[in-house]
Amino acid sequence: MLRADRGEQQAHTRKRAWNVVVFSVGGLKLAARTEDVGGVSPWTESIPVPSRTPFVQAMLKRGNYVMPVYDLASRLSSPVQGDLLLCLEARHLDGPMAICIDADVPSLETVDATAIRPSGREDVETLGMVTIGGEDVAIVALQRLGRASQDAVSS
Amino acid sequence: MSLRGHHNSTNMLVETASFLVVRLGISYVALPANGVRGVLTQEEAGHEQVVTAAETIYQLVDLAQRLSVVTDLSGLEVRTVLYSNGHSQGAIRVEQVVGLTDVERKDCFPLPRQFQCDERNWFGGMMLYQDQLVLIVNPSWVLGELADVVPAPVGQAEQMVAATPAAVGGSC
Numbered sequence: 026m027l028r029a030d031r032g033e034q035q036a037h038t039r040k041r042a043w044n045v046v047v048f049s050v051g052g053l054k055l056a057a058r059t060e061d062v063g064g065v066s067p068w069t070e071s072i073p074v075p076s077r078t079p080f081v082q083a084m085l086k087r088g089n090y091v092m093p094v095y096d097l098a099s100r101l102s103s104p105v106q107g108d109l110l111l112c113l114e115a116r117h118l119d120g121p122m123a124i125c126i127d128a129d130v131p132s133l134e135t136v137d138a139t140a141i142r143p144s145g146r147e148d149v150e151t152l153g154m155v156t157i158g159g160e161d162v163a164i165v166a167l168q169r170l171g172r173a174s175q176d177a178v179s180s
Numbered sequence: 181m182s183l184r185g186h187h188n189s190t191n192m193l194v195e196t197a198s199f200l201v202v203r204l205g206i207s208y209v210a211l212p213a214n215g216v217r218g219v220l221t222q223e224e225a226g227h228e229q230v231v232t233a234a235e236t237i238y239q240l241v242d243l244a245q246r247l248s249v250v251t252d253l254s255g256l257e258v259r260t261v262l263y264s265n266g267h268s269q270g271a272i273r274v275e276q277v278v279g280l281t282d283v284e285r286k287d288c289f290p291l292p293r294q295f296q297c298d299e300r301n302w303f304g305g306m307m308l309y310q311d312q313l314v315l316i317v318n319p320s321w322v323l324g325e326l327a328d329v330v331p332a333p334v335g336q337a338e339q340m341v342a343a344t345p346a347a348v349g350g351s352c
Contacts (some may be wrong), residue, residue, distance in 0.1 A: 068283035071315050075247035077297035084292075086313055091306070093294040169306060171294065 041138045044050035045164060047157060048113055050124075051103025054162045056155065059133065061167040063114035068125050071178070080171060085112065086121040092121045095170055115167035117149060196282045197352040199316065200263065201309050202274035205249045208314040210281075211263060211272070212306065212352075215319050217321050218262040219277055225260035231271040238271035243322060247302065251275050257325035268323035283307050288316065301326050306350050316352055 045056040046065075071083035071094045082092040095115065098105045107128025115122045136155045143163065144154035150166040192219040198213035213237045218233055225231050231238045241263075244251040263269065288305045320326050 030298075040266075052296040073315075074295070074299070074315065075207060075249055075302065076295055078295050078299065081294045084313060086308075089308065091289070091308075091313055093292045095294070117294065122292075122294055 033085050043136050043138050043141065043164075044135055045155075046113075046131045047134050047162060048111075048126040049129050050101055050105060050148055052106055052127065052175070053101060053103050054157070054160055055133070056136075056157065056162045056164045057113075058152070058164065059114050063116050064113050065114070065126075065131055068110035068112045071123070071125075074092050078171075092123050094123045094125070097124045097126075097149070097165075097170070100179045115170060117170060118168050122167075122168075124170075181322060195285045197285060197288065198280065198282050199307075199309075199314075199352075200261065200280055200315055201278040202259075202272075203276040203278055204244045204247065204274055205251045207240055207247065207248075207249050208309065208312045209243070209274075210280065210316045210318055211261065211322070212316075213280060215263050215265050216261060217264050217269075222260070225271065225273075229345070231260060231262065235246050235264075236264070238269045239262075241270035241272045241322060241324070243272050243274070243317075246322075253344045263319065263323070265319045265323060265325075268320075268325055270323045272322065281309055283309075283352065285352055291315075303330070304320065304335045307352070 031179075040103045044059040046059055046062045046067075047054060047056045049055065049117070070086065071085050073083050079091065080096040080100050081093050082096065084091045085094050089147065092114070095117075105125050105127050109128045111126050111128060111130070113124045113126045113131070115124055134157055135139040141153040141155050142152040146154075146162045146163050149163065150169050152166045154161055154163050194310060194317070199210035200213050200216050201208060201210050214248050217236070220231065220233070227239045231240070231250045244253075253273055253275060255275060259274055259277045261274060261277070263272055288307045290305050301321050303315045304318045307314050307316060309332060318326070
C-alpha cells in the first residue's frame with residue numbers, strides 16, 4: 026500500500042517537471058520536450074526536393090537513411106546564425122524530421138509544468154511558453170510541426 | 181531438417197525494377213525503364229515541340245518546368261528521352277542521362293509522409309543511386325494524365341514511424 030502511494034507520488038512529481046532542450050533559430054530561443062528530440066548533430070548540406078508542401082522542400086541524407094527537412098527558420102522568418110550549424114532531429118508523428126538550428130549548442134533544462142502557460146504564438150505549433158533564464162521561450166510541438174500550416178494549405 | 185530447404189533459399193526470386201536515372205539541374209530523377217522508347221541527342225531530337233520516331237509522335241514535356249527545377253539545357257549532355265506508358269507519349273528533355281539501373285523493390289522507399297501536397301502525385305517513391313538521392317517520377321503525371329490539384333491521400337498514421345530506411349522499402 027505504501028509502495029503504491031510512493032509510486033503514484035513519484036509519477037505525479039515526474040509529470041510536474043518537463044525536461045526540455047533549449048535551442049535557437051536565428052537567435053530566437055526555443056525549447057522542445059526532450060522526448061520529442063531524436064538527437065543533435067552537425068548540419069550537412071540538404072538535398073532540395075521539388076515540393077509544394079510549405080517548409081518541407083529538402084531531404085537530409087545520413088548514410089542509407091534519408092529524412093525530410095523542416096525549414097523552421099523560414100517559417101519563423103529568422104535565418105539561422107553561425108558557421109557550424111546544427112541539425113535537430115525531431116520525432117515527428119509522421120517520422121523523423123531534420124531541422125537546421127543555430128550553431129549555439131543546445132542546453133538541457135527542467136521546467137515546472139505549472140509554469141508553462143499558453144504561448145499565444147500563431148506562427149508555429151507550440152505546447153506553451155515558459156520563462157527560462159528570464160527569457161520567454163516557446164516550447165515547440167515537434168511531433169506536430171507543420172500540421173497547422175499544411176491544414177491551412179489544404180483547406 | 182533436409183538440405184532441400186537450403187537449395188530453395190538460393191533460388192528465391194529477387195524482385196527488381198529497372199529505371200533510367202536522369203539529372204535535371206541538381207535533382208536526380210528516375211523514370212521506369214519499361215516506358216523508355218529511345219534517347220536522342222539534341223541534334224537528333226531537333227528543336228520542335230514534337231519529336232517523331234518510329235512513326236510515333238512524342239509531344240515535348242517540360243519536366244523541369246513542371247517540377248520548378250532550374251536547368252541548363254544548353255550543355256553537350258542534354259538528351260531527349262522518348263517515353264510512353266502505352267497510351268500516352270512524351271519527349272522529356274533532361275540535362276543528363278546518368279544511367280540505367282536495376283533496383284530491388286525493397287530498396288525503393290516511399291516519399292516521407294511530411295510531403296503532403298502535389299509532390300505525392302509527382303513521385304512514386306525514391307531510391308539511392310551512386311550515393312545520390314533519386315526521386316522516382318510517376319509516368320502518368322509526367323505524361324499529363326494526372327492533374328496537380330488533388331494530392332494523393334496520405335495515411336492518417338498517428339503513430340511514430342521509424343525514418344525511411346530499407347525496412348519500409350517497396351515503393352517501385
